[in-house]
Amino acid sequence: MKIFLVGNWKLNPETLAKAKNLFDGIEKNFKKIPEAFKKEEIVLCPPFLYLSEIKNLILKSRLKVHLGAQNCFFEEKGAFTGEISPKMLKSLGVKYVILGHSERRKIFGETDEVINKKVLAVLEEKLIPILCVGETKKEAGSWKREDGRMKEIERQLKNALKGISNSSFQLQNSLVVAYEPVWAIGTKNPCDPESAKKVLVFLRKFLKEIPILYGGSVNSKNAKDYIKVGFNGLLVGGASLDAKEFVKIAREIVL
Numbered sequence: 375m376k377i378f379l380v381g382n383w384k385l386n387p388e389t390l391a392k393a394k395n396l397f398d399g400i401e402k403n404f405k406k407i408p409e410a411f412k413k414e415e416i417v418l419c420p421p422f423l424y425l426s427e428i429k430n431l432i433l434k435s436r437l438k439v440h441l442g443a444q445n446c447f448f449e450e451k452g453a454f455t456g457e458i459s460p461k462m463l464k465s466l467g468v469k470y471v472i473l474g475h476s477e478r479r480k481i482f483g484e485t486d487e488v489i490n491k492k493v494l495a496v497l498e499e500k501l502i503p504i505l506c507v508g509e510t511k512k513e514a515g516s517w518k519r520e521d522g523r524m525k526e527i528e529r530q531l532k533n534a535l536k537g538i539s540n541s542s543f544q545l546q547n548s549l550v551v552a553y554e555p556v557w558a559i560g561t562k563n564p565c566d567p568e569s570a571k572k573v574l575v576f577l578r579k580f581l582k583e584i585p586i587l588y589g590g591s592v593n594s595k596n597a598k599d600y601i602k603v604g605f606n607g608l609l610v611g612g613a614s615l616d617a618k619e620f621v622k623i624a625r626e627i628v629l
């Protein structure tokens with residue numbers, strides 16, 4: 375299975391000029407790495423407003439990267455002020471959409487039901503959801519008994535995928551799942567790879583051939599450890615805003 379490296383820029387950088395600079399930096403640094411990397415899947419997820427511009431830069435460059443959005447709405451059109459539809463994203467050349475990120479769940483109050491509607495809408499448009507699941511420290515309950523953590527993850531996964539038969543998404547190769555322990559996101563406190571592996575094994579029972587990524591305080595020093603325990607790639611936040619570090623992560627996990 376190919377390796378995924380997904381950069382989630384979140385609400386960054388502050389201006390379009392800085393976003394273009396970040397892309398230029400990534401392109402420049404990728405030029406230094408061998409062809410071998412080209413078969414892997416690199417995905418950049420800038421804010422909505424920068425998608426077109428980054429797409430143009432991708433087209434002009436010889437870099438093989440794909441475009442992802444960080445969110446979308448589930449309706450196709452209509453009176454939904456401020457929203458963006460999967461179809462709109464598709465028309466800009468977007469391939470992936472991050473859904474169910476813990477920041478959306480927590481700060482914007484997205485429920486399992488809303489996330490499920492978004493997953494269905496994104497699949498309908500033949501875009502690929504990168505579905506995030508993960509527990510808070512509180513939800514995890516006792517770390518000795520893993521059941522609190524697994525129950526939370528199972529609930530998020532099953533509710534997000536309600537109405538989708540296993541065979542349909544597996545055949546289409548149309549879903550990516552990211553395990554992102556909430557307490558590890560943006561904290562410089564990554565989940566221990568062996569502990570993350572327990573969730574990977576648990577998720578694998580349900581997800582069969584679906585790529586499963588790890589996310590949460592990934593950097594170039596720890597990136598390889600998650601691939602070694604069996605993850606199919608990484609979802610990177612903070613470190614994806616530093617072009618050199620992002621490409622270093624790429625090099626670490628592929629070569």
Ligand code: PGA
Nearest residue numbers: 559560590591610611612
């Ligand atoms: P982080 O974010 O790498 O900054 O921890 C990961 C994410 O939120 O996807």
